[in-house]
Amino acid sequence: MSENKIPYKIYLEESEMPKAWYNVRADMKNKPAPLLNPGTLKPMTAQELGAVFCDELVQQELDNDTPYIPIPQEILDFYKMYRPSPLVRAYCLEEKLQTPAKIYYKFEGNNTSGSHKLNSAIAQAYYAKNQGLKGVTTETGAGQWGTALSMACAYLGLDCKVYMVKCSYEQKPFRREVMRTYGASVTPSPSMTTEIGRKILEQHPGTTGSLGCAISEAVEAATSNPGYRYVLGSVLNQVLLHQSIIGLESKAAMDKYGVVPDIIIGCAGGGSNLGGLISPFMGQMLRGERNYRFIAVEPASCPSLTRGKFVYDFCDTGMVTPLAKMYTLGSNFIPSANHAGGLRYHGMSPVLSQLYHDGYLEATSVEQTSVFAAAEQFARVEGILPAPESSHAIKVAIDEALKCKETGEEKTILFGLTGTGYFDMYAYEKFNNGEMSDYIPSDEEIMAGLRQIPHFPGNEI
């Protein structure tokens, strides 16, 4: 049986690592809609985008046609520092579940940023450095993106200014200190360092901040400081391009052992991990070569795909960014407390939104306590303490494996394990103490968010 030969962990050799990112847009018949200038409602030009983003990244953002984009040698070298990530055969979980399903997961947590975010952080930092810039600015909520960007900038000797949502800055001092250890300057947002920050503090003196406000400050800091650009860790087309490394490695590792997944599962906040994981498999499906089931898992508390609308909306709550066509709950939708900070985003990657709209992708939502129960079950047999975000995928992977147990089907399941939960122990503590609760927004709450979406001809909810 060749099955017996599959190791617990498959590591590609350095020579087998992908040398180019895969751009799934090239194989999409319906391309993702372009970003619009909210003033003119016309597609953002390269020049307009170039005021905020690096030139090379603007090209990648707008390129819907080139299927493979070579990874620069410097980025390949950095990838070798922490990649390939292991593709793990979850033998122990399978045995625990007594399922005939074969479960694999691609584990992206074995680097200090603790997640897949580093794959795009190094790319964005590299292009900024290459353009001769002094530094980059960004916002961070849960902190994984900020940590990843700090690491990448430290490696390249690039300045890194992180606006961290004030309540996270105060509640997650350890995340903040990791970023400082990597030399980043971390500012609690809203702050007195920007015009928009001062304005918000004047209007709301006691505010603990929001991601939308932090985005606004980071954008202002980039555009008002010569030699700086703004970078973003999810949602954008360029981010999904860089994250395709996850799927490309997964596919190469599976191909090496003649394994083909039936179901591919990923958690979905802005879509960076899910989009990267499924890209090369989705490419096959779009080209009519093979069928897969793709499942996006989102929190019931922030269900953009399952309860949102596919319309143009702002990417931030401050409404200063371009408009993106995506599944959205409205840029002012405030999800209730959910510890998976990385999944608390009102919108979804335009690429994934289009694929979902066109029926290539399924979506489901799960509740928090069931997610932590799955996380604990997984941790106890697979030895990895998963991030709450990642655990959304674990929950649905276990559910699918248990369905196989009922039907006797030997399906092959692949899911993305995006990161570790070391900085989420407060949430685990609440779960361990039985103090965690679920929350599903009412239809009225959802409608209140949707009503904030900008109205213009062709953009009715």
Add this chain to the structure above:
Amino acid sequence: MSENKIPYKIYLEESEMPKAWYNVRADMKNKPAPLLNPGTLKPMTAQELGAVFCDELVQQELDNDTPYIPIPQEILDFYKMYRPSPLVRAYCLEEKLQTPAKIYYKFEGNNTSGSHKLNSAIAQAYYAKNQGLKGVTTETGAGQWGTALSMACAYLGLDCKVYMVKCSYEQKPFRREVMRTYGASVTPSPSMTTEIGRKILEQHPGTTGSLGCAISEAVEAATSNPGYRYVLGSVLNQVLLHQSIIGLESKAAMDKYGVVPDIIIGCAGGGSNLGGLISPFMGQMLRGERNYRFIAVEPASCPSLTRGKFVYDFCDTGMVTPLAKMYTLGSNFIPSANHAGGLRYHGMSPVLSQLYHDGYLEATSVEQTSVFAAAEQFARVEGILPAPESSHAIKVAIDEALKCKETGEEKTILFGLTGTGYFDMYAYEKFNNGEMSDYIPSDEEIMAGLRQIPHFPGNEI
């Protein structure tokens, strides 16, 4: 140049993973001295030890002759969950230092316990399970050992009672929650659950505990509960045996590429990591096959090898354990605040103590702020946030590499990177804020500790 072919990270294939532990005692001419019964001053018998430890572990503790001890299949399977650990060629650090030295490190932090402790935890838990026991008890200070044991017990379905030093329990709630997520019961020590705990609380109502007290409680909990035994994460011969997996994998990976280290460096608290890392290389030296330089790095605040005495002493501050012949500062020596909690131990593995005494091993001590500076330098180029303990080895590896830069020598340096610093961000914060200080105990303080060592004929300090 074959040099060019060495990848950033060397992962052994599953088929290349060691199938037996290596027992360095078999090749030592001067064996480590036996544990003594403090009452009779006679060597502890297997029967006496069997009241506290599992039978199979007692055999391993006493076996000074068998060079290779097969690893049971169940443990091999567990090892496959998180091993082989990568042997990393530190190309980025070499470039940063501009050194002709070739630097390698064996990274043990890629598992949820965050350190090498899991290598022995699973072995000790396995033998307990195999003996039909219900559970095990242990103490934990910094928390890495307790986390590792909790993971191992969760996997095997074994009960796990951890006595956690009260101040750690309160200051490191996240460590505590990881253990609870793995199903362990975690009790702040001293507690009302043991006779010794109640006695200590009566005498010192406000005490925040000590490792010595936690050991006493864990031993009492094991010996007073039928079906329980006590387990320990360092110092013991059996622990070094299990940890030899680190050195065996390192050597196999280097052999595969024809690389031979000149200098092998490890941090040393109780000696579990250093002993495991150097074992197979030390075996070659003891057999006269090849010479290496071995360097033990300890904190200047707790310098057992460099300033202690090689005599019989208690393993715990409570003076309830057998006597071990080792380099010791006295079992009541209280090291001043040093954030490398895993290195705050008054003694040293009897095996390493004997090897140091016989001149096979060098030792050096380093100060805390220089250790954190090295940690930060390493993190920024190698992308891993190291544990403070591990960073002691990094500091000396960098120093040796810089010496090569001066002399132009192309030495090959191997060091042990025992774990990650995710739960040590409070210490990093102090360092980042410039609030960290060094402390070297005065000769008087050292003498005060040494005076506590039990006096009997042949055991004069």
